[in-house]
Amino acid sequence: MRDVEDLVKLYFRMGFTNKEILNLLAHHDRIVISIRTLKRLCKKLFLFRRKNQTDLEEIISFVEGELAGSGRLQGYRWLHLRAIRRGYVVSQEMMRMVIKMIDPEGVELRRARRLRRRQYSNRGPNALWHMDSYDKLKPYGIAINGCIDGFSRYVMWMEAYNTNSDPKVIADYFIATVARVGGCPERMRADPGTENSHVRDMQLFLRRNHSDHYASERSFVYGCSTANQRIESWWGILRKQAGQFWMDIFQTLRDDGHFSGDFLDKNLIQFCFLNLIQEELDEVVRTWNSHLIRPRRGQGTHRGRPILMFCMPQIYSSGEDKIKSVLPEEVAVCKEECTPKDQYPCDETIFELCALLIDENGWDAPVDAYHAAELYTLLRTEILENI
Template sequence: MSDLDDLVRLYFRLSFSNKEILAILAHSHQTIISVRTLKRICKRLGLFRRKNQSDLEEVMVFVQQEIMTSGQMQGYRWLHLRAVQCGIVVSQDTVRRIIKLVDPQGVELRRARRLRRRQYTCRGPNALWHMDGYDKLKLYGIAISGCIDGFSRYVLWMEAYVTNNDPKLIASYFLKTVSCINGCPERIRADRGTENRCVEQMQMFLRRNHTDSFAGDKSFVYGRSTANQRIEGWWATLRKQSAQFWMSLFQTFQDDGHFTGDFLDQNLIQFCFLNLIQVKGCTHVL
């Protein structure tokens, strides 16, 4: 009976009801026993649902720690399972009540099926610049490069051109901006694209003699483009206020057979619309 004891103990610790344990034993383990037999096994193993509960304060601390991280996106059933996996004996209802007490806002957001916004912090102006490229118009031969200050959300540059993958081109945007403001940022955040290599070297050179904790090679930070929060937020604004118009217009050209995507068609789009997008699109929303 040792194998059966182990199974009963496992499913009991996972807070399955007696009815659920019997169903799992029958369906997954081809073991059929009565409710009376199951209760007798639980009693022999010292498994009591209302006894040996974990201290309420311990459960409270666990829930609060989970909510401070990815647990804030989950409901009480998921957190209850996490608690069981961590050796905490508690009922689902207790976890549900604690979550409602310590995180009422999160409960309402999950009920409305809305995601909680990430909290962004930045020490001050020029503490962190966010740099990235926008490729939604690239199919039509136009690419956008941008950089935004993380603290003030001031757009440092927003340039439309035939490419945003040329390291020398991106470096020229950076140098022009640094010259205009007479200084460089404490840090720059960008993805690992090859177009950012020159800016990385320039930034580290400009910060080589500084004595703060972000000097030298710590002054340039790499990360995923989708997690570059400030500039990603700006791309959403750009699309809403400008880029979507051009995307729809060029899509109409394509649907009508006036744009095939070849070299000549892309050059015609660039010749007719590149300056308009720069003036009406990129600078109009600044």
């Protein structure tokens, strides 16, 4: 029973409804319980959606903390889901009112209308993965690469590193995901950049002996980056939820004369910020994968949560899992041609020098963007003064 309670608590904190929790337990965990039992467990675990509302001062404090960082770019539904994940009991309407009271200017800015995109349709999860790189932070030494499932909009991977141009590094993201989900997609889509060449070769290798219509050469699709609709749309989400915040931090460092774009500055950015940015990406992805997508007229989208649409397409009449099985030895062969992320976020010599300076001066490791910016300027000043 303890395992069931842990799962119920996890799924509740992810914002799922009672019906969705029952579906997850039955289809994903092979645990069948009644709605009455689920409600009893929620009561026992003090999991309430309306009762025992969290004190308003706590909600205000939470919102202020979020708005001090990348949360200032997020709407009330997104912050509401974050609050639920952290154990607060608050309604969407209360969250909307608190945000409007604290950040009226931000609310007005988020009212800007978005461009309509052409209709997109797909036949099920793993029918088409969209892969691309995000270069907005690249001038500062941070490169992001990601992949999203076309049907469910479930984010397959989202990685921040010091490069997104090494094909062996990108290939490692791909093959690690293939190993994790137990197969490769029916098709992959990416732009013609050389960084995607290894992924193409591996996809064709893994699909060479399949007999479906998209087997072998048809299993990989090249196209211009701007037309890679699903991942390009997600980059817009990322920029609003986190990317713009980091761009503003780095632009401030540049404007204040603390960033020149040379080798040292980029490596210091990587040393101070890379792990924080990856943690932020992970949080954005977790929130996105569990949020509720609402259909829009004329866009051919399905109503549902990405994680449920990806893991349990059978609950959606139009979805059928298209994953293609692969042999473990084939995955192992591909893995030999990959380069995993290095243990050091930046150049090893710079890393060791920074670690030494931090130890000598008694500086603390950064816990947020502002502490990271302070550490960056301290390290930069110390190094430049002693060159």
